Amino acid sequence: MSASPLAPPSDPGALTPAEARALLHSGLDVPTAGWSTGFAQANLIALPREAAFDFLLFAQRNPKPCPVLEVLEPGEFHGGILGADSDVRTDAPSYRVWRDGELAEETTDAREHWTEDMVAFLIGCSFTFEHPLLAAGVPVRHIAAGRNVPMYRTSVQCRPAGRFSGRQVVSMRAIPAAQVADAVRISSRYPSVHGAPVHVGDPAALGIADLDNPDFGDPPVVDDGDVPVFWACGVTPQSMVMESSPPLAITHSPGKMIITDAPDTMYQVP
Amino acid sequence: MSASPLAPPSDPGALTPAEARALLHSGLDVPTAGWSTGFAQANLIALPREAAFDFLLFAQRNPKPCPVLEVLEPGEFHGGILGADSDVRTDAPSYRVWRDGELAEETTDAREHWTEDMVAFLIGCSFTFEHPLLAAGVPVRHIAAGRNVPMYRTSVQCRPAGRFSGRQVVSMRAIPAAQVADAVRISSRYPSVHGAPVHVGDPAALGIADLDNPDFGDPPVVDDGDVPVFWACGVTPQSMVMESSPPLAITHSPGKMIITDAPDTMYQVP
Numbered sequence: 008m009s010a011s012p013l014a015p016p017s018d019p020g021a022l023t024p025a026e027a028r029a030l031l032h033s034g035l036d037v038p039t040a041g042w043s044t045g046f047a048q049a050n051l052i053a054l055p056r057e058a059a060f061d062f063l064l065f066a067q068r069n070p071k072p073c074p075v076l077e078v079l080e081p082g083e084f085h086g087g088i089l090g091a092d093s094d095v096r097t098d099a100p101s102y103r104v105w106r107d108g109e110l111a112e113e114t115t116d117a118r119e120h121w122t123e124d125m126v127a128f129l130i131g132c133s134f135t136f137e138h139p140l141l142a143a144g145v146p147v148r149h150i151a152a153g154r155n156v157p158m159y160r161t162s163v164q165c166r167p168a169g170r171f172s173g174r175q176v177v178s179m180r181a182i183p184a185a186q187v188a189d190a191v192r193i194s195s196r197y198p199s200v201h202g203a204p205v206h207v208g209d210p211a212a213l214g215i216a217d218l219d220n221p222d223f224g225d226p227p228v229v230d231d232g233d234v235p236v237f238w239a240c241g242v243t244p245q246s247m248v249m250e251s252s253p254p255l256a257i258t259h260s261p262g263k264m265i266i267t268d269a270p271d272t273m274y275q276v277p
Numbered sequence: 278m279s280a281s282p283l284a285p286p287s288d289p290g291a292l293t294p295a296e297a298r299a300l301l302h303s304g305l306d307v308p309t310a311g312w313s314t315g316f317a318q319a320n321l322i323a324l325p326r327e328a329a330f331d332f333l334l335f336a337q338r339n340p341k342p343c344p345v346l347e348v349l350e351p352g353e354f355h356g357g358i359l360g361a362d363s364d365v366r367t368d369a370p371s372y373r374v375w376r377d378g379e380l381a382e383e384t385t386d387a388r389e390h391w392t393e394d395m396v397a398f399l400i401g402c403s404f405t406f407e408h409p410l411l412a413a414g415v416p417v418r419h420i421a422a423g424r425n426v427p428m429y430r431t432s433v434q435c436r437p438a439g440r441f442s443g444r445q446v447v448s449m450r451a452i453p454a455a456q457v458a459d460a461v462r463i464s465s466r467y468p469s470v471h472g473a474p475v476h477v478g479d480p481a482a483l484g485i486a487d488l489d490n491p492d493f494g495d496p497p498v499v500d501d502g503d504v505p506v507f508w509a510c511g512v513t514p515q516s517m518v519m520e521s522s523p524p525l526a527i528t529h530s531p532g533k534m535i536i537t538d539a540p541d542t543m544y545q546v547p
Contacts, residue, residue, distance in 0.1 A: 059330055060333065063330065064348055067333065067348055068348070068357075075337050078337055087338075195546055198468060203546075276466065276472065277465030277547075
């Protein structure tokens with residue numbers, strides 16, 4: 008990824024979703040963790056209409072990594088939890104265009120690759136429970152360090168659906184041992200954005216050989232006494248694309264999300 | 278509905294799911310509230326493959342009435358949360374066969390109407406949180422009275438998807454005023470089986486003219502000091518069928534559910 012020519016905002020958390028999207032429409036290419044505090048961010052995968060049922064079924068069968076927040080009508084660019092100013096083809100800081108399971112291009116503007124019958128799926132993002140974690144005094148080290156969250160492709164296979172299969176991707180947050188229970192308790196109140204962790208502790212049990220070398224995002228910050236805690240991640244559809252090789256798929260770039268108009272509290276239970 | 282020639286079990290709550298299904302396979306036609314305590318029951322709608330995406334999208338857009346627990350492969354009769362002994366075409370006590378939006382037949386055996394590419398969707402059922410309600414001392418009056426739960430077709434329109442639209446159906450439980458908060462708190466921990474109520478109080482605000490005259494199930498039992506509490510209901514797909522008139526749909530009969538192998542606790546958050 009080339010460095011963005013645009014300067015990031017000094018206080019991205021204070022931006023309204025519409026303000027954030029306006030900046031991102033202009034081509035700013037940075038991770039969005041901590042942006043527009045209190046509003047849900049979403050992972051994106053867009054597929055041609057003929058593949059849409061299989062993917063919706065894949066998501067339904069793998070609700071931890073693929074909680075569906077919104078599905079736009081074929082060919083539509085906004086609606087539902089997206090603002091009227093949204094264009095799902097330019098809302099994300101950066102997109103990945105996949106052809107036959109290979110990363111063909113990374114771009115800040117997906118419009119030229121978008122075919123007429125593309126169906127856009129918005130998938131919940133764990134950024135949504137980071138604000139409640141911080142509010143409860145649980146440190147979120149990648150935000151404090153101004154980094155992207157580290158993400159790993161695990162050895163855990165998702166449940167297949169139709170033509171789609173793939174290994175689960177997880178995000179990792181290093182949590183002080185005394186606060187792991189708080190992190191579980193708080194995140195479990197947000198099942199629509201990955202909910203409770205899928206794994207606490209040993210990375211090797213998930214097939215992660217080197218915690219310092221994530222498959223997506225930035226290397227982690229781990230303090231003494233921290234425990235690695237893993238949450239299912241909305242980059243899983245990209246792992247699915249790599250394994251299932253559909254002719255065309257367009258996703259966001261990991262950590263560079265679609266910012267929605269939906270308040271985080273909409274996804275909180277109980 | 279004709280009276281069943283078979284005697285209902287004396288303690289249906291003690292039956293394992295497989296035992297319950299065996300009884301129901303033999304043609305017993307009774308409501309299943311209180312059966313196989315601790316195991317999730319499910320609403321059913323089956324549609325031909327070509328309508329499956331639109332319905333899955335309808336469910337995704339209306340997660341309160343249509344939380345999807347399982348989708349079987351086209352033409353499959355068991356799998357996922359259903360036991361190996363299951364046959365989704367005979368597991369329910371009774372089925373409704375819908376042609377062009379009209380109720381064409383009610384039958385204890387749906388096999389002769391099942392076409393080769395039917396896709397069966399299992400939708401969460403509020404019976405799942407009735408056991409936790411009872412465990413917390415909240416009375417569930419229709420179970421105590423040995424009746425089916427009362428269900429009503431409201432004036433509230435679901436969010437449409439493709440060819441499908443319809444008004445939301447709700448189930449009602451009359452709850453003592455001092456325990457309404459408990460009922461909200463406990464049911465909200467089960468978002469996959471309708472979660473928190475959609476309405477507390479005035480039935481007229483939902484377009485329900487006469488609480489004693491439900492559209493499905495049995496008339497309610499309401500004690501002095503009870504408040505009517507309404508939960509989104511998995512009979513909503515039948516309301517959708519009535520309004521959208523697909524050529525063929527097969528559903529369970531309201532209150533006469535598919536009994537799954539999934540423990541209720543699987544659906545509890547946090």
